Amino acid sequence: MKVLDEKGRLFGKLNLVDLLILLLLVLLVVAVVWKVSGSRAPGDVATQDDLIRADQVVSVRFDVLVSGASSEYMEAFERYAVGSSIVRDNNLVDGKITDMRAKPCTSVLSPAGDVLSVSGTDRYDVVFTVEYTGKMNTNCLMEGRQPLRVGADYLLRTLFLEVNGHITDVEILDK
Numbered sequence: 001m002k003v004l005d006e007k008g009r010l011f012g013k014l015n016l017v018d019l020l021i022l023l024l025l026v027l028l029v030v031a032v033v034w035k036v037s038g039s040r041a042p043g044d045v046a047t048q049d050d051l052i053r054a055d056q057v058v059s060v061r062f063d064v065l066v067s068g069a070s071s072e073y074m075e076a077f078e079r080y081a082v083g084s085s086i087v088r089d090n091n092l093v094d095g096k097i098t099d100m101r102a103k104p105c106t107s108v109l110s111p112a113g114d115v116l117s118v119s120g121t122d123r124y125d126v127v128f129t130v131e132y133t134g135k136m137n138t139n140c141l142m143e144g145r146q147p148l149r150v151g152a153d154y155l156l157r158t159l160f161l162e163v164n165g166h167i168t169d170v171e172i173l174d175k
Contacts (some may be wrong), residue, residue: 059133060141061098064154064165068105071122077102077159081128086159088144095132095143097158101159102126125169128156141170 069077077100086095095151105123132143141148146155152167 016041016116016130022130023025056136057133058136059131060148061129061131061169061171061173062129062148062167063088063169064130064156065125065168066128066156066163066165068123069102069126069163071124074102074126075124079157084161086130086132086143087157087159093132093144094134095130097156098131099129100126101129128165130156131173 081097081100084097085092086094086097102124105115105125132148134141134143136142146152148154148167148170150170151168154165154167156163156165
Protein backbone atom coordinates (compact mmCIF):
# COMPACT_ATOMS: atom_id res chain seq x y z
CA MET A 1 0.00 0.00 0.00
CA LYS A 2 1.35 3.44 -0.97
CA VAL A 3 1.60 6.29 1.51
CA LEU A 4 0.26 8.78 -1.08
CA ASP A 5 -2.12 7.68 -3.83
CA GLU A 6 -2.59 9.35 -7.26
CA LYS A 7 -5.20 11.79 -5.82
CA GLY A 8 -2.83 13.05 -3.07
CA ARG A 9 -4.55 11.21 -0.21
CA LEU A 10 -2.63 9.67 2.68
CA PHE A 11 -3.13 5.91 2.74
CA GLY A 12 -5.95 6.47 0.26
CA LYS A 13 -8.16 8.07 2.95
CA LEU A 14 -6.95 11.55 4.03
CA ASN A 15 -6.17 14.43 1.71
CA LEU A 16 -2.76 15.90 2.56
CA VAL A 17 -4.04 19.51 2.34
CA ASP A 18 -6.95 18.70 4.69
CA LEU A 19 -4.51 17.15 7.16
CA LEU A 20 -2.31 20.29 7.15
CA ILE A 21 -5.35 22.53 7.73
CA LEU A 22 -6.50 20.29 10.61
CA LEU A 23 -2.99 20.41 12.14
CA LEU A 24 -2.95 24.22 11.89
CA LEU A 25 -6.34 24.45 13.62
CA VAL A 26 -5.18 22.22 16.48
CA LEU A 27 -2.02 24.33 16.91
CA LEU A 28 -4.11 27.51 16.89
CA VAL A 29 -6.43 26.17 19.62
CA VAL A 30 -3.42 25.14 21.76
CA ALA A 31 -1.86 28.61 21.31
CA VAL A 32 -5.11 30.37 22.32
CA VAL A 33 -5.53 28.17 25.42
CA TRP A 34 -1.89 28.81 26.39
CA LYS A 35 -2.30 32.57 25.97
CA VAL A 36 -5.59 32.75 27.90
CA SER A 37 -4.50 30.57 30.80
CA GLY A 38 -0.94 31.91 30.86
CA SER A 39 2.17 29.93 31.49
CA ARG A 40 1.53 29.57 35.24
CA ALA A 41 0.67 26.25 36.76
CA PRO A 42 -2.99 25.93 37.91
CA GLY A 43 -3.49 27.25 41.44
CA ASP A 44 -0.47 29.59 41.40
CA VAL A 45 -0.93 33.29 42.03
CA ALA A 46 1.42 36.10 41.03
CA THR A 47 2.51 38.12 44.07
CA GLN A 48 5.07 40.78 44.99
CA ASP A 49 8.28 38.84 44.40
CA ASP A 50 7.33 35.40 43.15
CA LEU A 51 4.48 32.90 43.09
CA ILE A 52 2.54 31.59 46.09
CA ARG A 53 0.41 28.48 45.88
CA ALA A 54 -3.31 28.86 46.47
CA ASP A 55 -4.36 27.68 49.94
CA GLN A 56 -0.83 28.27 51.27
CA VAL A 57 -0.76 29.91 54.70
CA VAL A 58 1.03 33.26 54.55
CA SER A 59 1.69 36.10 56.98
CA VAL A 60 1.09 39.63 55.72
CA ARG A 61 1.33 43.16 57.03
CA PHE A 62 -1.03 45.74 55.60
CA ASP A 63 -1.93 49.36 56.31
CA VAL A 64 -5.50 50.67 56.49
CA LEU A 65 -6.08 54.42 56.10
CA VAL A 66 -9.10 55.89 57.88
CA SER A 67 -9.65 59.46 56.71
CA GLY A 68 -11.30 62.30 58.63
CA ALA A 69 -11.59 60.64 62.05
CA SER A 70 -12.84 63.02 64.75
CA SER A 71 -11.04 63.62 68.04
CA GLU A 72 -13.64 61.45 69.82
CA TYR A 73 -12.67 58.54 67.59
CA MET A 74 -8.99 59.28 68.19
CA GLU A 75 -9.50 58.81 71.93
CA ALA A 76 -11.08 55.39 71.32
CA PHE A 77 -8.37 54.45 68.79
CA GLU A 78 -5.64 55.32 71.27
CA ARG A 79 -7.34 53.32 74.00
CA TYR A 80 -8.38 50.22 72.04
CA ALA A 81 -6.53 49.88 68.72
CA VAL A 82 -2.91 48.74 69.14
CA GLY A 83 -2.75 45.13 70.28
CA SER A 84 -6.40 44.41 69.47
CA SER A 85 -7.26 41.20 67.62
CA ILE A 86 -9.16 41.35 64.34
CA VAL A 87 -12.75 40.08 64.34
CA ARG A 88 -14.34 38.55 61.24
CA ASP A 89 -17.88 37.11 61.21
CA ASN A 90 -18.04 37.48 65.03
CA ASN A 91 -14.92 35.32 65.46
CA LEU A 92 -11.38 36.29 66.37
CA VAL A 93 -8.97 35.61 63.51
CA ASP A 94 -5.19 35.34 63.46
CA GLY A 95 -4.57 39.06 63.05
CA LYS A 96 -3.72 42.05 65.26
CA ILE A 97 -3.35 45.79 64.97
CA THR A 98 0.35 46.34 65.60
CA ASP A 99 0.66 50.08 65.06
CA MET A 100 -1.37 53.26 64.67
CA ARG A 101 -0.19 56.58 63.23
CA ALA A 102 -2.25 59.77 62.97
CA LYS A 103 -1.75 63.15 61.38
CA PRO A 104 -4.07 66.15 61.10
CA CYS A 105 -6.48 65.84 58.20
CA THR A 106 -6.43 68.56 55.52
CA SER A 107 -9.49 67.55 53.49
CA VAL A 108 -12.39 65.08 53.47
CA LEU A 109 -15.07 64.01 51.00
CA SER A 110 -18.61 65.17 51.64
CA PRO A 111 -21.48 62.68 51.21
CA ALA A 112 -22.07 64.32 47.81
CA GLY A 113 -18.48 63.57 46.79
CA ASP A 114 -17.13 67.12 47.08
CA VAL A 115 -13.68 67.73 48.59
CA LEU A 116 -13.99 69.88 51.72
CA SER A 117 -11.06 71.62 53.36
CA VAL A 118 -10.87 70.85 57.08
CA SER A 119 -7.47 72.30 57.99
CA GLY A 120 -7.25 73.40 61.60
CA THR A 121 -10.15 71.18 62.72
CA ASP A 122 -10.14 68.18 65.00
CA ARG A 123 -10.08 65.67 62.11
CA TYR A 124 -7.29 63.13 61.59
CA ASP A 125 -6.04 60.71 58.95
CA VAL A 126 -5.21 57.50 60.81
CA VAL A 127 -3.15 54.59 59.48
CA PHE A 128 -3.56 51.24 61.24
CA THR A 129 -0.94 48.56 60.62
CA VAL A 130 -2.35 45.03 60.79
CA GLU A 131 -0.44 41.75 60.80
CA TYR A 132 -2.49 38.79 59.66
CA THR A 133 -1.88 35.11 58.96
CA GLY A 134 -4.28 33.28 56.68
CA LYS A 135 -4.74 31.25 53.53
CA MET A 136 -4.07 32.49 50.05
CA ASN A 137 -7.09 32.51 47.74
CA THR A 138 -6.76 31.45 44.10
CA ASN A 139 -6.45 35.03 42.86
CA CYS A 140 -5.33 37.23 45.78
CA LEU A 141 -4.51 37.47 49.45
CA MET A 142 -7.69 37.39 51.51
CA GLU A 143 -8.61 38.24 55.08
CA GLY A 144 -11.91 36.48 55.54
CA ARG A 145 -13.92 37.59 52.52
CA GLN A 146 -12.01 40.85 52.12
CA PRO A 147 -9.25 41.06 49.48
CA LEU A 148 -5.98 42.53 50.68
CA ARG A 149 -5.19 44.78 47.72
CA VAL A 150 -3.87 48.33 47.72
CA GLY A 151 -6.83 50.63 47.09
CA ALA A 152 -9.47 48.15 48.26
CA ASP A 153 -12.06 49.19 50.85
CA TYR A 154 -11.51 47.45 54.16
CA LEU A 155 -13.73 47.10 57.22
CA LEU A 156 -11.40 47.08 60.24
CA ARG A 157 -13.20 45.38 63.11
CA THR A 158 -11.98 44.47 66.61
CA LEU A 159 -13.86 43.74 69.82
CA PHE A 160 -14.29 47.48 70.49
CA LEU A 161 -13.74 49.21 67.14
CA GLU A 162 -15.30 49.12 63.68
CA VAL A 163 -14.16 51.59 61.02
CA ASN A 164 -14.12 51.73 57.24
CA GLY A 165 -10.86 52.51 55.48
CA HIS A 166 -8.75 51.82 52.43
CA ILE A 167 -5.74 49.56 52.16
CA THR A 168 -2.64 51.61 51.32
CA ASP A 169 0.12 48.98 51.56
CA VAL A 170 0.43 45.18 51.58
CA GLU A 171 3.62 43.30 52.40
CA ILE A 172 4.15 39.54 52.52
CA LEU A 173 6.11 38.68 55.67
CA ASP A 174 6.76 34.98 55.04
CA LYS A 175 5.75 32.26 52.63
